Amino acid sequence: MTHRRMIAEICSLLLIISLCSCMDLGAEDDLQNAKAFLVKYGYLEDEKDYSKTQLAAAVRNFQWTAHLPVNGDLNDATVLQMHLPRCGMKDVSQTKWLHGGPFYTNHRRKRYTMKSKWYKRHLTYQILNWPWYLSSRQLRHAVKAAFQLWGNVSSLTFSEAAGDSADIRLAFFDGEHNDGARHAFDGPGGALAHAFFPRRGEAHFDNAEHWSLNGKGRNLFVVLAHEIGHTLGLQHSSFKNALMSPYYKKLGKEYVLNFDDILAIQMLYGKFSEPDRLCSYMC
Numbered sequence: 001m002t003h004r005r006m007i008a009e010i011c012s013l014l015l016i017i018s019l020c021s022c023m024d025l026g027a028e029d030d031l032q033n034a035k036a037f038l039v040k041y042g043y044l045e046d047e048k049d050y051s052k053t054q055l056a057a058a059v060r061n062f063q064w065t066a067h068l069p070v071n072g073d074l075n076d077a078t079v080l081q082m083h084l085p086r087c088g089m090k091d092v093s094q095t096k097w098l099h100g101g102p103f104y105t106n107h108r109r110k111r112y113t114m115k116s117k118w119y120k121r122h123l124t125y126q127i128l129n130w131p132w133y134l135s136s137r138q139l140r141h142a143v144k145a146a147f148q149l150w151g152n153v154s155s156l157t158f159s160e161a162a163g164d165s166a167d168i169r170l171a172f173f174d175g176e177h178n179d180g181a182r183h184a185f186d187g188p189g190g191a192l193a194h195a196f197f198p199r200r201g202e203a204h205f206d207n208a209e210h211w212s213l214n215g216k217g218r219n220l221f222v223v224l225a226h227e228i229g230h231t232l233g234l235q236h237s238s239f240k241n242a243l244m245s246p247y248y249k250k251l252g253k254e255y256v257l258n259f260d261d262i263l264a265i266q267m268l269y270g271k272f273s274e275p276d277r278l279c280s281y282m283c
Contacts, residue, residue: 030079037082038062040182041246042092065091066247067240085218085248087226088183088191091236116197117233117268118167122157126166131211134220138213143170146224149243150232153262155270168201168231170224174208192248193223195230203227219251234264 035055038044043058050058056072063070066081125147130139140160147158161167176184183194185206195203205227210217222243229244237244242258 030074034059034074034079034082040090042090061092065236065238083189085189085192086246087223087230087236087248088185088194089230089236089246091246116199118156118198121155121269122159123167124159124161124165125168125170126161126164128169128171130172131207134211134213139220142213142221143224146221146228149225149257150228150265151272153257153272154265154268155273156232156265166201167199168203168228170203170205172205172207174206177204192218193227195227197230198233201231203231215251218248222249222251229261229265232265233268234261237261237264 035044035050038055038058039046041062043062044050044054059074059078060070060072062068062082063072063078066078068077068081125143127139127143130136144158144160151157174185175187183204185191185204185208187206187208188210191206192209193203193205203224205211205220205223211220211223212218213220226243234244236246237258237260239245239258239260242260244258244261244264
């Protein structure tokens, strides 16, 4: 073997070793990021170490929620789904089912929180701030329409507060904003917004997103309507086409609430009734 050929083979071997190391590092990064994601969104309890069985169970439940093939493998499709823009609220309100049986075998789960609801029918809201590039008039119109989406199918009514006091407050923030590390915004993409169940009455939106009301950016109306659902007591829906599905969806020409959204809000507050609506203003 010539000296030149020996050097070439050594270089090829070093290149292969380097590529394998990079692949291992990439796989390890994916695993750590996936664990952080599964903890943040309620699929894993906040612990440092997880068994392979726990991790596989959490991945299967996430795959079921995301309408992916359920196999427990942290494959490319699953990792990609974890990086899609979505709501920052948990998909699962409690993680007891990790040890009590596979969550994805349940055909339906309780999505509304009966202990977290408003005990009045007329709610006020306040817009604390908004991105400088959005028109105040258009924003207020979008917020009013987003609230009305829920009012049209329930006994609830809404109005913008005239003063400083309101039941529900909407605001835009950057990064960490005194809601705890789990709720810190992560820049464009990722978690777009989050909210709090009644009766804290707050919804926060990531100021780093390029929000839009005319289809040329992240559609704010869709995200507003979703987060308002949380402020009214709704959890995430497992139905892909539901407004309360955790993942961001573009505004379609016929954007309406899914039957699951309507059922959930009516279980909390009842159906639309004109006499009840009049009473909510006058009683």
